[in-house]
Amino acid sequence: MAIEPAGGRVTVHDLARAAGVSLATIDRVLNARPGVRPATAARVEEAIARIGFKRDMTASMLARARDIRLAFILPEGTNQFMTKLAEAVETIGAQARAERVVFDLDRIRSIDAQALSDALDALDADTYDGAAIVAIDKPAVHAAVARATGRGLKIITLVSDLPGSARRAFVGIDNAAAGRTAGSLMGRFCPQGGKIMLVAGSMGLIDHAERISGFRSIVSSEFPAVSVLGPVEGQDEFTLTYERTLAFMGEHPDIVGVYNVGAGNAGLVMALTEAGLAGKVRFVAHELTGPTCAGLNSGVIDVVIVQSPEDEIRAVWAAARRLVLGPDAAPPESPIEIKVFLRDNLR
Amino acid sequence: MAIEPAGGRVTVHDLARAAGVSLATIDRVLNARPGVRPATAARVEEAIARIGFKRDMTASMLARARDIRLAFILPEGTNQFMTKLAEAVETIGAQARAERVVFDLDRIRSIDAQALSDALDALDADTYDGAAIVAIDKPAVHAAVARATGRGLKIITLVSDLPGSARRAFVGIDNAAAGRTAGSLMGRFCPQGGKIMLVAGSMGLIDHAERISGFRSIVSSEFPAVSVLGPVEGQDEFTLTYERTLAFMGEHPDIVGVYNVGAGNAGLVMALTEAGLAGKVRFVAHELTGPTCAGLNSGVIDVVIVQSPEDEIRAVWAAARRLVLGPDAAPPESPIEIKVFLRDNLR
DNA sequence: ATAAAAATGAGGTACGTACGTCAAAAATGC
DNA sequence: GCATTTTTGACGTACGTACCTCATTTTTAT
Numbered sequence: 001m002a003i004e005p006a007g008g009r010v011t012v013h014d015l016a017r018a019a020g021v022s023l024a025t026i027d028r029v030l031n032a033r034p035g036v037r038p039a040t041a042a043r044v045e046e047a048i049a050r051i052g053f054k055r056d057m058t059a060s061m062l063a064r065a066r067d068i069r070l071a072f073i074l075p076e077g078t079n080q081f082m083t084k085l086a087e088a089v090e091t092i093g094a095q096a097r098a099e100r101v102v103f104d105l106d107r108i109r110s111i112d113a114q115a116l117s118d119a120l121d122a123l124d125a126d127t128y129d130g131a132a133i134v135a136i137d138k139p140a141v142h143a144a145v146a147r148a149t150g151r152g153l154k155i156i157t158l159v160s161d162l163p164g165s166a167r168r169a170f171v172g173i174d175n176a177a178a179g180r181t182a183g184s185l186m187g188r189f190c191p192q193g194g195k196i197m198l199v200a201g202s203m204g205l206i207d208h209a210e211r212i213s214g215f216r217s218i219v220s221s222e223f224p225a226v227s228v229l230g231p232v233e234g235q236d237e238f239t240l241t242y243e244r245t246l247a248f249m250g251e252h253p254d255i256v257g258v259y260n261v262g263a264g265n266a267g268l269v270m271a272l273t274e275a276g277l278a279g280k281v282r283f284v285a286h287e288l289t290g291p292t293c294a295g296l297n298s299g300v301i302d303v304v305i306v307q308s309p310e311d312e313i314r315a316v317w318a319a320a321r322r323l324v325l326g327p328d329a330a331p332p333e334s335p336i337e338i339k340v341f342l343r344d345n346l347r
Numbered sequence: 348m349a350i351e352p353a354g355g356r357v358t359v360h361d362l363a364r365a366a367g368v369s370l371a372t373i374d375r376v377l378n379a380r381p382g383v384r385p386a387t388a389a390r391v392e393e394a395i396a397r398i399g400f401k402r403d404m405t406a407s408m409l410a411r412a413r414d415i416r417l418a419f420i421l422p423e424g425t426n427q428f429m430t431k432l433a434e435a436v437e438t439i440g441a442q443a444r445a446e447r448v449v450f451d452l453d454r455i456r457s458i459d460a461q462a463l464s465d466a467l468d469a470l471d472a473d474t475y476d477g478a479a480i481v482a483i484d485k486p487a488v489h490a491a492v493a494r495a496t497g498r499g500l501k502i503i504t505l506v507s508d509l510p511g512s513a514r515r516a517f518v519g520i521d522n523a524a525a526g527r528t529a530g531s532l533m534g535r536f537c538p539q540g541g542k543i544m545l546v547a548g549s550m551g552l553i554d555h556a557e558r559i560s561g562f563r564s565i566v567s568s569e570f571p572a573v574s575v576l577g578p579v580e581g582q583d584e585f586t587l588t589y590e591r592t593l594a595f596m597g598e599h600p601d602i603v604g605v606y607n608v609g610a611g612n613a614g615l616v617m618a619l620t621e622a623g624l625a626g627k628v629r630f631v632a633h634e635l636t637g638p639t640c641a642g643l644n645s646g647v648i649d650v651v652i653v654q655s656p657e658d659e660i661r662a663v664w665a666a667a668r669r670l671v672l673g674p675d676a677a678p679p680e681s682p683i684e685i686k687v688f689l690r691d692n693l694r
Numbered sequence: 695a696t697a698a699a700a701a702t703g704a705g706g707t708a709c710g711t712a713c714g715t716c717a718a719a720a721a722t723g724c
Numbered sequence: 725g726c727a728t729t730t731t732t733g734a735c736g737t738a739c740g741t742a743c744c745t746c747a748t749t750t751t752t753a754t
Contacts, residue, residue: 011710022733027712035731037721057445059710061405062739095678098404180691188629188649189535218691282535302535331442335694340687344527344565345652347682358740369703374742382701384751406740409709 010053019047030055032326057329067100070320071131072158073119076107079236080263080289081309082134085159088309096317104128113138120144123153129324130154132171132316135162137206142166154323156316159307160207169319173307173336175207179214179261181338182284185303186226186257187218189282193225194256199245201236201262211261211286229255234264242267249275257282266291269300288341296343306339357400366394377402379673404676414447417667418478419505420466423454426583427610427636428656429481432506435656443664451475460485467491470500476671477501479518479663482509484553489513501670503663506654507554516666520654520683522554526561526608528685529631532650533573533604534565536629540572541603546592548583548609558608558633576602581611589614596622604629613638616647635688643690653686 016026021044028036029044036044047053072089075082086105093103108115116133117140123131131148135141135157142165145155149166161170186196198215200208212231219226232248234241241264249255249271258281260268265285272278278300285292285304295301318330363373368391375383376391383391394400419436422429433452440450455462463480464487470478478495482488482504489512492502496513508517533543545562547555559578566573579595581588588611596602596618605628607615612632619625625647632639632651642648665677 009710013710023711023735024733025731028732031712033713037731040731054445056409056447056710058405058408058447059739060712062403062409062741063710063712064739098401098675100403100405177691181689184689184691189538191536191538214691328445337686337694338692339684340689340692342528342531342687344524344531344561345685345687347684356740360740370705370741371703372701375702378742380743384701387701403740406709407742409711410740410742411709 009056010051011056012053014051015044015047015053018051019044030326055326055328057325060325060329061100064100067102068320068324069102069104069128070316071104071106071123071128072316073106073108073116073131073133075110075112075134077110079110081287084287084289085134085309085312088313092310092313092317101317101320111136113140116141117144120148120155123148123151125151125153128153130156130168130320132156132158132320134158135160135165135167137162154320156319156323158312158316168323169333171312171315171319171336173338175210176214178286178305178307178338179211179216180218181214181340182211182259182261182303182305183215183218184222185340186215186259186282186284187223189302190223190226190256192256193223194227195252195254196226196228196257196259197232197245197248197252197255198228198230199241199258199260199262199264199268200231200233201264202233203231205262208261215259215261226257231261234262234267236263238264238267240264240267242271246271246274249277255281257284259284261286263287263289265289265295265301269295272300288346293346296341296346299343302342304341306341307336308339311336356403357398358403359400361398362391362394362400365398366391377673402673402675404672407672407676408447411447414449415667415671416449416451416475417663418451418453418470418475419663420453420455420463420478420480422457422459422481424457426457428634431634431636432481432656432659435660439657439660439664448664448667458483460487463488464491467495467502470495470498472498472500475500477503477515477667479503479505479667481505482507482512482514484509501667503666503670505659505663515670516680518659518662518666518683520685522557523561525633525652525654525685526558526563527565528561528687529558529606529608529650529652530562530565531569532687533562533606533629533631534570536649537570537573537603539603540570541574542599542601543573543575543604543606544579544592544595544599544602545575545577546588546605546607546609546611546615547578547580548611549580550578552609555608562606562608573604578608581609581614583610585611585614587611587614589618593618593621596624602628604631606631608633610634610636612636612642612648616642619647635693640693643688643693646690649689651688653688654683655686658683 012023012026016023025036029041074086089103089105096103106119108119113136116136121144130153146166148155155167156169156171157167159172198212200212203209216228219228229252232244234244245268283301285301288304288306292301292304296304315336321330359370359373363370372383376388421433436450436452443450453466455466460483463483468491477500493513495502502514503516503518504514506519545559547559550556563575566575576599579591581591592615630648632648635651635653639648639651643651662683668677
């Protein structure tokens with residue numbers, strides 16, 4: 001059974017004939033250009049539905065005068081996850097370029113609302129169709145997003161959202177659900193109950209706070225024998241995480257599990273090893289990085305919960321196509337998956 | 348920092364100039380047409396690398412006289428996973444069609460090597476570029492794949508492979524790794540040890556056997572306190588699975604976990620409920636279907652291990668592009684992910 | 695050296711849409 | 725009803741590659 005009728009493709013010419021208008025009018029409707037009466041536009045829409053016209057993206061992209069151009073504004077330095085995001089921008093960008101979607105990468109000082117705002121203001125609407133930003137929830141950023149949107153740029157928030165702003169799409173995971181997933185696993189890992197040590201970069205980071213909140217809610221409601229301690233805040237840094245978690249384990253030598261919602265896993269692994277608890281307590285971490293992969297393979301880390309940078313960049317790509325070319329230009333958006341990796345299903 | 352040099356695109360014209368040959372020769376090399384001396388082809392390849400020419404897939408697909416046409420030959424009926432695969436063929440097919448890749452769906456009698464062989468023989472090489480089949484490891488199928496390949500068709504095996512045949516690609520998961528993943532989870536769920544009941548459709552099915560083998564190897568090497576019983580074979584059917592697992596639990600009322608590598612989860616849930624064990628034993632199942640989703644939400648099933656039909660169809664799509672248009676026509680193949688779902692990270 | 699075969703060049707058309715220009719028709723305000 | 729604005733039509737070019745034909749050059753076999 002063929003999914004579509006035989007060979008013939010339905011083109012704009014067929015559509016023009018079916019709607020009883022000229023090609024020029026079809027073009028105006030399809031590309032949302034001005035100068036079409038609502039009644040005429042409705043006739044075209046009706047004809048589109050009636051004859052099942054689908055814009056040929058292949059020809060559409062070819063005929064477009066210029067590529068879709070997207071700026072990625074990412075924080076630089078410290079965070080290994082951001083480095084992976086940046087790598088994914090290059091990797092996926094190479095694929096997108098073959099389909100005439102070009103990514104530019106701009107790295108700014110970390111957690112600096114002014115730098116982000118400046119970078120947004122510097123975007124030329126004649127060069128760029130839009131930008132993807134890792135948002136910081138500050139008034140200056142809201143204002144810059146509003147200004148950019150006013151210039152016709154489509155702003156997409158990535159990983160960290162900016163609710164209530166003029167941003168046109170958000171790409172990222174549900175961090176509370178990620179925390180609940182960690183809690184469900186940890187609870188099942190510890191049927192006899194016990195103490196769990198929470199570790200975070202900073203409770204000032206929204207995603208960290210949301211994960212901890214999700215973790216707590218599941219554990220308290222479904223695993224009453226388990227108690228949750230902390231969080232220990234290590235600023236996502238190696239040394240600080242090492243020192244503070246080691247000290248914490250000194251005070252609580254009877255912990256049965258560790259959940260780290262942030263980075264700094266290398267320091268945590270070292271602290272666990274030093275405390276003689278490596279492999280003896282269950283350990284759930286986030287993001288596949290050098291330390292977490294090593295931890296999985298050595299058996300110190302049991303589970304890593306992952307938001308795939310590649311998935312996210314691909315989702316930004318699709319969102320940009322939808323925003324610039326219309327809703328049919330890419331498959332409808334679906335939430336970014338929360339992936340669960342053990343040593344055994346690591347790619 | 349821009350990922351690629353400014354605006355100008357490198358076209359076949361630039362390539363012809365750089366290689367010192369005509370457009371016709373470029374075309375012959377790019378599309379593997381005959382009539383080019385190896386020395387000339389080498390010069391072109393060198394120029395491609397030197398100036399960084401990338402074929403514009405957008406224009407390439409547009410200029411192709413005909414679409415890429417792919418037949419999906421899937422077993423019909425019984426298996427709910429196959430139904431989901433078929434749905435994914437339609438869903439992803441709608442997206443692929445916009446990029447001039449057309450899927451046709453052909454459903455044949457289940458586990459019938461002759462029907463599969465006949466369906467392959469019926470494929471016209473002038474109409475189709477290739478086919479994706481859920482392979483059955485029988486000589487008749489090997490021969491039919493060889494004949495189809497001889498006619499110029501690209502055969503891709505899906506879910507179930509046909510090693511040693513003329514098939515050009517395989518799309519599916521590593522079932523031993525899936526079993527190991529299940530074993531790792533189950534072992535951590537049962538730190539105090541205990542008996543695990545294995546359930547399968549049939550040990551005659553290669554994927555089922557591989558999963559069980561992977562499960563056993565992990566449990567025996569890493570969780571010696573856990574013992575593995577079974578497998579109980581339920582033919583992937585509701586009633587048979589219900590009856591046999593219920594009887595088995597009568598003989599072993601002290602099991603602490605269940606791992607079902609196949610279908611029939613509705614019957615298993617019913618048996619567990621009747622035995623008063625629902626929610627009291629850890630339960631790992633495969634594939635997101637009606638019964639497994641319900642089981643996750645009700646708390647009877649703890650974890651579902653998943654191969655995504657959509658991922659697999661998309662991978663077939665990419666493989667077909669690579670086989671028909673060349674290696675650059677799609678991102679390089681990557682293994683199908685083994686996904687782990689709990690109630691909390693269910694989409 | 696000559697004939698045959700193979701390799702290469704030159705140039706065109708086609709794919710379906712985007713986007714421009716200019717004129718003609720229709721709707722609108724007064 | 726007239727002038728003005730808005731809407732619509734007609735038509736052409738461009739995008740980058742595929743694929744075709746035919747002439748011409750180069751290589752290979754004899």
